Amino acid sequence: MDRLNAIRLFVRLVECGSFSAVGREEGIGQPAVSKQILALERYLGAQLVLRTSRQITITEAGQTFYATAKQLVDGFDALESSVGERQQSPRGMLRINTAPAHGRLCITPLLPGFFRRYPDVAIELSVSERHVDLVGDGIDLAIRHGRLVDSTLTARKLSEMDFVLVASPGYLAAKGLPTRLADLDRHACIAFAKDRERYPWSLKVKREKVSYVPRGSLITGDAEQIRAAVLCGLGIAQAPYWLVADEIRSGVVQVLLPELQPERVPIHLVYPSGRRIPMRLRVFIDYLVSAFERAER
The missing domain is CATH 3.40.190.10 (Periplasmic binding protein-like II)
Structure with missing residues (x-):
């Protein structure tokens, strides 16, 4: 058992609320997630999760373990990022969601400059007038217009609109x-x-x-x-x-x-809380914020 990975999966299980959501996020099957959590419980000698056919419940021991485990995972991710980013350029796929018209008029025209700067990053741009479930739909970042109501997401203000x-x-x-x-x-x-x-x-x-x-x-x-x-x-x-x-x-x-x-109504960039932000997402967020700031000057 990779203990750090198992701890990371448990942290995400507490935050997502289901094995299937964690599996989609990590790109592995639900049984694989469950197996790693079970192995972690055996290693610790304590039951962290109560499982039923409909839902999961985090035990008292699980809640206590989560508080320290999250600090451990966040600290390790920060350390890994600070070292790793000096050694490599961002790469991989980003899944972005925005409203159709805003995507066509305001986001897509900015992409050529982003790709010139970060040629190893690919973007899958989905459009919808509805608010998508970021975790359930596997979305890395969404652009939301108006006041935010979902407290489970991390937000960064992009702009304001008249x-x-x-x-x-x-x-x-x-x-x-x-x-x-x-x-x-x-x-x-x-x-x-x-x-x-x-x-x-x-x-x-x-x-x-x-x-x-x-x-x-x-x-x-x-x-x-x-x-x-x-x-x-x-x-x-x-x-x-x-x-x-x-x-x-x-x-x-x-x-x-x-x-x-x-x-004026705010526009925010939102992404799931409680997970490591990959470098490709961080540079895309910074690029968009900088581009919108220049446009408003």
């Missing part, structure tokens, strides 16, 4: 220019929806937050479709600035009611 109300000049010429919040009621509003539920627009009126439920003929769960609908003159939409930045600068779309613009 939301703007926009419409095409052609639509405004036909329907008129709204000058106050109440004017939106007589306009076609393009709504973003999830599970067929319209997301309210977050606005600010005299320093007070206001939720406005957009009403119109088009509802979509895809940011790219909202952008396309605005360009087609189908109505007014609230969109993150990065989605329509080029069109705003060129005059293809017009910003409306800027005094109603809400507070």
Whole structure:
């Protein structure tokens, strides 16, 4: 038995809550994880985990062992990284998840520079409007927009984004220019929806937050479709600035009611807590943060 590896697996078992999740994370089968934990228990002469067909429970001895074991694993990983990184360049596969439009417009254009700097790192980029299960889906890093609610993830702030109300000049010429919040009621509003539920627009009126439920003929769960609908003159939409930045600068779309613009919304890089961060992930995080900082200057 490789005791250090078995201890590492036990630490991840406590944090993940299942043998199968640890197996997926480590790229080994669930029986192999269970076998190593059992061998560790035999070596220690104590039961660390109670197993049932539906769940696992960490015993009192297991909880006590975990506290010291995590310090041991974290300390060893830090030592290994500090020595190993001086000897080799980052390599291997990174699995990254982001929203489709943000990936296409803001992340993919940055990848050529990253690959020139780190040619031995490969990236599998998956896109989804939903929040994926990082551990269950084997994702190394996700880019999340808005306030974070998952306390089991480690987060690093990437940027902040403005939301703007926009419409095409052609639509405004036909329907008129709204000058106050109440004017939106007589306009076609393009709504973003999830599970067929319209997301309210977050606005600010005299320093007070206001939720406005957009009403119109088009509802979509895809940011790219909202952008396309605005360009087609189908109505007014609230969109993150990065989605329509080029069109705003060129005059293809017009910003409306800027005094109603809400507070900026954070964008975070999130990754599972409690595990060693491989060098390839660390350099990718640093590269993205640096690139976004340069873009905002």
